[in-house]
Amino acid sequence: MQRGAVAVADRAGRAAGGVSRPRADAVRNRERILGAAREVFVEQGAAAPFDEIARRAGVGNATLYRHFPDRATLVHHVVLYVMDRVTVHAEEALAQEPDAFAALCRFTHAAADERIGALCPMLSDDFDRDHPELLAARTALEEATENLVTAGRRSKLLRDDIAVGDLLVALSQLSRPLPGFGCLDLDSFVHRHLQLFLDGLRAPSHSQLPGRPVTLEDLRQHRAAPPM
Template identity: 70%
Template sequence: MVTETDTRNETAQRRATRATRPRADAVRNRERIVAAAREMFVEFGPEVPLDEIARRAGVGNATLYRHFPDRDELIHHVVVSVMSRTTDQAEAATAEEADAFDALRRFVHAAADERIGALCPMLSGGFDKDHPELLAERGRLEEAVDRLMTRARQAGRLRDDVAVGDLMVALSQLTRPLPGSACMNFDQFVHRHLQLFLDGLEAPARSVLPGSPATLEDLRRES
């Protein structure tokens, strides 16, 4: 039997749920701000004025600051977003491509489109590299890329003397223009140069690489 008290409690619970659930327009605004920030960090570096990011996102300054009280908070969410979206691309390529090297190739080009090269300039200064959310997303990305490369190597399609660190460094270097540079047509060269890089990854190797494969541990020691 449903009592009046039960009804009041249920009504109160529904109101509380509505109060804590973000409105759809708020979610859309947040996504637009993060997308605009990702683009502008690539073009101009992480010190681009937040007012300019708000303008590109099509929102007011107050809306931006309501979601992201300061620059560090916005940078954190951009980094996490880029990592998460790039990991999704790696997992989709693994699941949908029958050929192991085709999967790796698809991921590399998709990662470029996700602007993964914008991460390095943002991971400096006062950025919290040990934030639990960031560490979780980084681990997820590294595992996904390692699976892609292991699969291609086991299929005999990927040379043996490269590791995940080599791939991530190359992606960063080949997809990041100099902030504020006059090279406005940089994007037209990115996928061409990535394809040249991918040709160099295929087995059998045509040359012996100097040094040793760059592991993820090597990259962490350098950071």
């Protein structure tokens, strides 16, 4: 079982009282629901019908409600699901790519495919941004992304006047669907513009950036920032 699926199983076990890990079919159903909900929320917003989510997941409404009894619970777990998967992409990219800049590019494009830029619009005023599970997932993602940026700067492949916050803000903005355009074709639009941004991060730099590098602490001080 991949790490993302393990996280889903562990959370499902805690929701059931923590006595045992749920059956494999229950984990698969849960992952299908979360994946379908992510796509439907990107296309239609967090108020999308549960019927459509169940249909795309290939499960009955009863199964959906058994795992996620209300909308707030489902949104909470979709956010965790995406963050866990993006963290895995960061760790795998750094471990497997031949150089640090290639790892950064791989991670950025993979994170866009996970629809991470669509998380911010999903977070309503009553979303619990300080939930312990969310804080733990955010910390893991921040550390994994920080490791990528640090490796890039140490290798001299990444310009030295940027910080991890610059990457996360750009990723969030460039991978977010534009209002009125529905769900964009990531292959023809988002990935093209992400690569333009990434090329601007290469060292040596050809311009001087205004302001100062955006740090994780800068992001934490602004509650409207991405949940990363």
